[in-house]
Amino acid sequence: MLIAIIAHDGKKAEMVQFLNENADILHKNEIELVSTGTTGTKVEKAGFKVEKMLSGPLGGDAQIASLVASGKCHMVIFFRDPLEKHPHEPDISMLMRLCDVHDVPLATNPSSASLLLKGVNFS
Numbered sequence: 001m002l003i004a005i006i007a008h009d010g011k012k013a014e015m016v017q018f019l020n021e022n023a024d025i026l027h028k029n030e031i032e033l034v035s036t037g038t039t040g041t042k043v044e045k046a047g048f049k050v051e052k053m054l055s056g057p058l059g060g061d062a063q064i065a066s067l068v069a070s071g072k073c074h075m076v077i078f079f080r081d082p083l084e085k086h087p088h089e090p091d092i093s094m095l096m097r098l099c100d101v102h103d104v105p106l107a108t109n110p111s112s113a114s115l116l117l118k119g120v121n122f123s
Contacts, residue, residue, distance in 0.1 A: 036053055
């Protein structure tokens, strides 16, 4: 299973914490992670293996959207900062729309992400 992880700057530490808290699920089930560039760098430093795309503003969100559209990405965990303005908002909207179009689970905060991970049947 391929899970995309993305976090806005103000949410990157929260993403690393979330992954650490769910490391047993991620490692036990051999989940592959793909990420936008800067988030991926933080996640790697925390000891997780992740395939890094470009940074979000440089096209990373669009690259992950392409994985969703092609059926290669099975879940997206995107810790968004709703209180900040983002110059790449059109790419963010496209990614979220493609998750809806292709029926790919999308979590935008730790509570929903926990429910998604715990609700997946990995057998």
